[in-house]
Amino acid sequence: MAAKKKVPQKNKIAAKKVASKAKAKSSGKGKAWTFPKNSLEESLRVARAIEDKNAGNPMRAADLGRALGFNRPADWRFQDLLKSSNQYGLTSGSGANATVELDSIGEDIVAPSSSGQRQQALVNAFRNVEEFRKVEDFYGGKRLPEDEFFENTLVRDFSIPRDRVRTFIDVFTSNLKYIKPFAGLSSESESSVPESIDGADNNSGKTIAPKAKENERIRQFLDTCFVMMPFGEWFNRYYQEIYVPAIREAGFEPVRGDELFTTGSVVEQIWEQVAKSPVLLADLTGKNANVFYELGLAHAARKPVVFTASNIEDVPFDLRHLRVIVYDIREPNWAEKLSNEVTEYLKNAKIEPEKSIPQPFRDFQNGEE
Known part of the structure; x- marks a missing residue:
């Protein structure tokens, strides 16, 4: 049986040095960060x-x-x-x-x-x-x-x-x-x-106004307002034609649950939006179970919420002392009135959030035990 050929010690040392240099090159240890650690x-x-x-x-x-x-x-x-x-x-x-x-x-x-x-x-x-x-x-x-x-x-x-x-x-x-x-x-x-994230014409280098796809809005504001409401034909129209313009007039970007497209747990995505929004809007019409669940998350996060409802009986009794807008679709110009009130209430809720947070969550907001 032929004896194994021994590798000279100096060759082993040289190989280790090469491997060490390669590892150091692919490592950032000791080097300054050239890109942000935060989004x-x-x-x-x-x-x-x-x-x-x-x-x-x-x-x-x-x-x-x-x-x-x-x-x-x-x-x-x-x-x-x-x-x-x-x-x-x-x-x-x-x-x-x-x-x-x-x-x-x-x-x-x-x-x-x-x-x-x-x-x-x-x-x-x-x-x-x-x-x-x-x-x-x-x-x-x-x-x-x-x-x-x-x-x-x-x-x-x-x-x-x-x-x-x-x-x-x-x-x-x-x-x-x-x-x-x-x-x-x-x-x-x-x-x-995307080919261009600013609408730039790659051939001319000029920036052109971005064009949203049908039924897709261009975001304008940094602060969001998460909207908790039922889905369906009429509610969808209320959202697009009344709530979206009213929320934007108050200086917020409206976001609704069905507009979330990221992968992962739906509840986690909703919680993320609740946490990000300085002010929220909840339409309690029909006592929808999903809306009340999301409302519970909002209160747990100590977030101010403006309520709307087509019937005051849809608003729990112990929440009626907060900011509640009751609308009646049989009234003339009800949509315009609702839109104006939503804008006003959202602005006020941002200035005085404690008035839209029920007890005991309001005390937690102030750091009290």
Whole structure:
């Protein structure tokens, strides 16, 4: 039996060095993050806090952190959020002792002079991250491949470190999902990249107004208002012709359960929308079981809810002291009256949310036991 040939020790050492270098090259350890750890929607919290809490003027990191719910400006979660906001071009300034101010992209999103300006600024923020822009160009008009192949392409062709590639995919796809409705593009397919997310003519390079598909709205507002109501022919008409314009007039983007297209549990999607919406609207007509279940989630989340009903008897007795709009379709101009009242009540609920939250949830809202 022939003896095995021994591999020289120096060859083993050389092989280990090659393997170590290859592993280090595909790892992000010790390297700065070149793309945001947070989604665009999450990062907008920074720009919105500056606009809402300080009229758009620069803020000290300590004050900004408290406005966002962080007790210490050195909190790593707050610092990650600040850095992400900077990488999107929303704000300038990072670090525990920094003064953070709005940049032009951030200002155009949180305080635009038109909905078109906001739409374009959101796209600009997304493309401000070089890696996102390159991947968008590469896959424009195509479906994203399965995770394994997408990950390999990102590592090999775009130099995304292997240990950061999942974060990249999560943030990239979340951003596409968030931006598409503002550009009038279908959000049903989460696994595809549109040819252009800003309506740009790829041949001329000019930006054209986005065109929504039939029965699909172009999103205009950052804040959403989740609508809890029955489905059906007449209710669908009430939603499209009365509630949608009224909610937008109040400065919110209307969202209803049947407009959610993401995969996963329906209850989780509803809970997500409840949590995101500063104010909600519930039509209690007919005492629909699904509506009351969603209403329970809203109260558990301590969210202000404006109620409508065609019959006061459909409103539980212990909720009638809250903001309730009773409409009668037999009255002249009932639809216009309902629309105006919904707009007014939503605006008031945003200013004084506690008046639309029942006890004991109102006390929880104020931090009382």
